[in-house]
Amino acid sequence: xxxxxxxxxxxxxALCLLLLTAIPTxxxxxxxxxxxxxxxxxxxxxxxxxTILRQDKTHITIATSSGLEVKVPRDSIVSTRxxxxxxxxxxxxxxxxxxxxxxxxxxxxxxxxxxxxxxxxFFPGITYGLTNQxxxxxxxxxxxxxxxxDQLLSLAPKIALYQNDDFALSAGTLYMSISDEGGGGMxxxxxxxxxxxxxxxxxxxxxxINEKDEPVDFAAHPVILLGSNIRLSDSxxxxxxxxxxxxxxxxxxxxxxxxxxxxxxxxxxxxxxxIIIGKVIKEGFxxxxxxxxxxxxx
Numbered sequence: 001x002x003x004x005x006x007x008x009x010x011x012x013x014a015l016c017l018l019l020l021t022a023i024p025t026x027x028x029x030x031x032x033x034x035x036x037x038x039x040x041x042x043x044x045x046x047x048x049x050x051t052i053l054r055q056d057k058t059h060i061t062i063a064t065s066s067g068l069e070v071k072v073p074r075d076s077i078v079s080t081r082x083x084x085x086x087x088x089x090x091x092x093x094x095x096x097x098x099x100x101x102x103x104x105x106x107x108x109x110x111x112x113x114x115x116x117x118x119x120x121x122f123f124p125g126i127t128y129g130l131t132n133q134x135x136x137x138x139x140x141x142x143x144x145x146x147x148x149x150d151q152l153l154s155l156a157p158k159i160a161l162y163q164n165d166d167f168a169l170s171a172g173t174l175y176m177s178i179s180d181e182g183g184g185g186m187x188x189x190x191x192x193x194x195x196x197x198x199x200x201x202x203x204x205x206x207x208x209i210n211e212k213d214e215p216v217d218f219a220a221h222p223v224i225l226l227g228s229n230i231r232l233s234d235s236x237x238x239x240x241x242x243x244x245x246x247x248x249x250x251x252x253x254x255x256x257x258x259x260x261x262x263x264x265x266x267x268x269x270x271x272x273x274x275i276i277i278g279k280v281i282k283e284g285f286x287x288x289x290x291x292x293x294x295x296x297x298x
Contacts, residue, residue, distance in 0.1 A: 038062065039093065040165075041078045041110070043132050048072065049083065078110065078132070080165040081196050092234060094262065095295035096269040097196045098127075098135070100227040100241040101258050102291070105201050106168035106192035108160035109135040113297035120290055125154065129297070133160040149179050156185075167193045175210075182211035190225065197231035221247025229262075237262040239271060253278025260289050267295045 040048045040060065048070060050062035060080070061071045081093065095115065098107050102119065109115075109129030117139075118124045125139030137156040158172035169191045177183025190203030203225035208218045224244040231237050241258040260273025270293075274286035 037083050039081045039083050040072055041081075042072070042076050043078055044076075044111075074165070077165045078163060079107070079196060092264065092266055094196055094229070094231070094237060094264055094269065095267050096262065096264065096271075096293045099293070100201060100229065100239055101260050101271055101273065101289060103201075103203065103225055103227065103241055104156075104158055104170065104172065104188075104190055105199070105227075105229075106160075106163075106170045106190050106203075107196075108133055108158065108163065108168065108170055110297075113295070115293045115295045117293045118291065123152070133163075134158070151178070153177050153183075154185075166195070167191065180212065182209070182214070184209040186223070188225075196229075197237075199229050201225065201227040201229075219247075221245075227258075235264055237264070239273070251278075253282075258289065269293045269295070 035051060035053075037051050038049070040062070042048070048062065048064070050064040050070065053061045053063055053069065055061065058074055059071050060074065060077070061069060063069055098105055098109050109127065111129050111132045114126060114128035114135075116124070116126055117137075122143055123139060123141050125137055127135055127137040129135045135158050137154070137158070139152075139154040141152040143151060154174065154176045156172060156174045158170050160168060160170045162169045169189070171187075171189045173185060173187040175183060175185040184207065186205040186207045188203055188205040190201060192199050192201045194200055205223040205225060206219055207223065208216050210216045224246065225242070226244070227239070227241040229237055229239050239260045239262050241260075243256045243258075245255060254277065257276045258273065259276070260271040263270045263272070271289060271291045273289040275289055276286045280287065
């Protein structure tokens with residue numbers, strides 16, 4: 001199989017960002033979370049809501065609305081999210097927490113959870129959490145007038161390598177093909193730091209082509225992903241997804257920059273935004289972005 005040597009210095013900027021995202025912030029979060037209302041999600045998918053009474057390096061103790069004290073081991077916590085109450089109603093959580101606009105975050109789906117997705121109407125798909133660490137995405141385009149064999153098929157497994165309430169690191173691959181002539185895609189490593197309401201994501205991707213009866217051919221240079229998700233209100237978030245293609249001597253005005261507003265309810269999230277490429281804007285308009293996700297499961 002053909003192999004390509006990739007210069008290490010091309011990885012350095014993104015690897016530094018990924019390492020920075022893993023710096024613990026437990027000491028800071030302990031002070032700010034005490035006496036605040038939170039939603040804690042456990043590794044088995046259970047969610048506990050209540051006010052933090054005290055916490056140490058191994059446990060968080062909260063008081064539920066019924067007056068019970070619950071001592072939660074930190075190693076069983078997937079995420080901790082501050083919540084607010086308005087007339088007794090808790091704020092919604094983002095049902096699309098495992099993705100940016102298109103790229104995955106480092107956070108895995110929990111076992112038994114999933115979502116139906118659709119990009120630009122013609123690219124529907126489904127993602128399902130097989131375990132608390134492993135999820136699978138499958139999609140099939142629905143272009144009118146094309147037979148089943150001429151549609152674009154995509155598969156994207158993802159596995160969580162590490163996760164706690166402040167940081168998650170995952171790896172996976174996206175594979176796409178049309179008919180039986182082979183296909184291609186991208187292998188990736190992605191890390192996310194922060195809460196579901198405010199987080200930063202950095203990742204590395206390496207493209208590949210797998211033509212029929214030919215060995216897999218990997219790209220010589222990686223792609224760097226930088227993204228973020230910032231909660232603006234009870235049902236609105238700002239999402240950014242930016243790709244930097246290395247090794248092609250591209251200027252910043254040739255790199256794709258994505259930004260979108262995410263409108264969401266209990267189970268539905270819709271992203272409206274644009275993909276901005278400087279050279280394209282000089283000759284016209286940004287590329288519009290439209291996607292929707294419907295979450296299901298426990």
